[in-house]
Amino acid sequence: MTKYPLRLEPYVKEVVWGGRWLANKLGRKGAEGAKLGESWEAYSSSIITNGAFSGKKLAELFETYGTALFGAAAMRYPKFPLLVKFIDAHQNLSVQVHPDDAMAQRLENYPFGKTEFWYVIEAEKGAEICYSLNNTPATREDLAEAIRHNDLLRYVQRSPVKKGDVLFLPAGIVHALTEGVVVYELQQDCDITYRLYDWGRTEREMHVEKGVQAINLDYRNFKVTHAESISYKGYHAAELVACDYFTATLWQVEKQAQLKAAAESFTVLTVLGGKGDLSSPSSEFVTQPLNKGDTVLIPSELDYQLATKITSHPLEVIGCWLETRN
Incomplete structure (x- = not known):
């Protein structure tokens, strides 16, 4: 698999x-x-x-x-x-x-x-x-x-x-x-x-x-x-919620963001705005386009990258996953 x-x-x-x-x-x-x-x-x-x-x-x-x-x-x-x-x-x-x-x-x-x-x-x-x-x-x-x-x-x-x-x-x-x-x-x-x-x-x-x-x-x-956002190189991240069942973060990608699904949970990505690409070099799909309203599930532990296509309109994505500390 x-x-x-x-x-x-x-x-x-x-x-x-x-x-x-x-x-x-x-x-x-x-x-x-x-x-x-x-x-x-x-x-x-x-x-x-x-x-x-x-x-x-x-x-x-x-x-x-x-x-x-x-x-x-x-x-x-x-x-x-x-x-x-x-x-x-x-x-x-x-x-x-x-x-x-x-x-x-x-x-x-x-x-x-x-x-x-x-x-x-x-x-x-x-x-x-x-x-x-x-x-x-x-x-x-x-x-x-x-x-x-x-x-x-x-x-x-x-x-x-x-x-x-x-x-x-x-x-x-x-x-x-x-x-x-x-x-x-x-x-x-x-x-x-x-x-x-x-x-x-x-x-x-x-x-x-x-x-x-x-x-x-x-x-x-x-x-x-x-939520208040924290700036990283190429993107901003804001934790929206963390509870006993799930966690969600909002990413606003101005250039690109290198991310990884949690080792113990899948991640669901939903695009709220902008256009971009989802890359996962270790999978059979190297690059996929992302548009407003798209939803993608990232299997556990999979590396991926989000990149915007239009820098004047950042790619806005919510990522959610299961609470893994229980």
């Missing part, structure tokens, strides 16, 4: 709150005028589009090659453990909460809960998101009653956001993306969502009992952050 960077095919979801950013800015396909809300860039069913593994899913490779491709840290999990998305909130998403690992296993018979983070790609002027409970005292019974009477927002903090902001969302936090915000999302590979409030939309179910169980009452007044 020869390791090489695996290009991944996106999976696009049409949703009631979606818009046209994914089609207009990333060229994602859908029916004419369709409301496209999510583009799943890397997840267990992602299909590889290049090389010897072309046509196969990450899940197949995970089962067959395990540590050799994905690293020892990935073998702590029963399946490919991460999900990377672009999300276009053309309208408000529901106010929601996700279970942690223990609750997902107990209530849904699923191996993962959902801890996630957002990097804000675009935000309209004055945009706010729902981000944790506020200081208004509330018991679980108070929250359940508020959900039943569409009055939950009295307990929810609203936080202004702008391009470049970072939001960490541990399982158990009440949250919602709202109108006019586009984000890169990295999360555990779990799609379990408990809706708590839906902005007057009545066609979707609210999950009162499970949702209230999942809420962590200690998660109040969370702060939006903005």
